[in-house]
Amino acid sequence: MSEKNQSMQGLRGLAFISIFLGHARIGTKGVWAVCTFCIMSGFLMTKRHDDYYGLSLKENVQNVWRQIKKLYPLHIVLMLASFVYFGINRVRILQLFMNVFLIQSWIPSPGAYFSLNGVSWYLSSTLFCYFMFPFLLRFLKVYKGKEIIPLLIDILLLFVLAYLGTSIEKTGIFNILPWGLNDFPRWFSYISPFWNLALFFIGCCLGKLNLNLIKEDMESVMVPVLEIIGVILFVFNEYCYFTQTFLAGSKWFVYSFIFIPQSMIFVCLTYMKSGVLSKKIFSNSILVWLGNISAYGYLIHWFVLVFMHRYIQRIYGGINKKWIIVTAIVAFVITIVASYSYSLFIAKAWRKR
8 A cells, every 4th residue: 555545535535525615614514524534544554554563652652743744734833823813812822732732632622622723623633543553453453354343343332422422412411511511412422532533443443354355256246235335325324414303313423423334335445446436436536636635625724714704704794605605616726725735845845854
């Protein structure tokens, strides 16, 4: 896996577009995309670094830094820009501290995990996943050849956690908590490092499975079936998300768990480079190109959109549908230009250090 898988990069590109449109107030919220990013990350880490189970603590810390160092300078720049733009006060200084050390996703309050550059909570949770990666590999060694067992246990655990969050939410107990903790269910089943570690571990389990068996022996039957199931799940899950009427009747259950099966399917299909989706859609050159800069675009787009939305509101007193479309187009162009420039000049130079 020394060369990037084009189909996987195309899936990244499509996921980034989905997230952007959600934050631009157009269509889907892109929750499935975050789930896909996390599972794909665990999958690729396992395929590329299957021997990392023996890392010492020092080597593990060095590996974590290698994984995030191309994004960390960009994160700091956007953090400081947000710090100045939103106004400097005592709360902002505390938020600055949390963002510098990437611990904001550990705090179950929107004022913490959405602080400054709001989307950087994902980098905070991912940092924990990278640190835990060698320990996850050691655990999987116990199940060598039977990785399907911890995979199913992990999915069941996530189901229980999501359902537990739903059940507790219905009691109304979170409504009386201070400091924004009434939003605890979203943190519990979407933002928290533990939830994302479980998604990451799903990717690790999939990375251990011999997917080539499916490709070589069952491609003519299994791959088309998986594609159909994946598309059906995608449509059904988007409907569940927007209507919030299925699966325990809680937006937080629908917000997170239901996207796991389709993400698993899409990650496996793109890795195998099999089927219509991988060969015709995810391998589209534009999507692949967007996928190559999606990590930078993910961090950049939120600040650009917030700045433009606030500017339009200040000038016109609100944002109608026309301005939503206009700001989305302009913000997307700015995001892409900035992301490509960063990848072309700064990221390459920083990786060589």
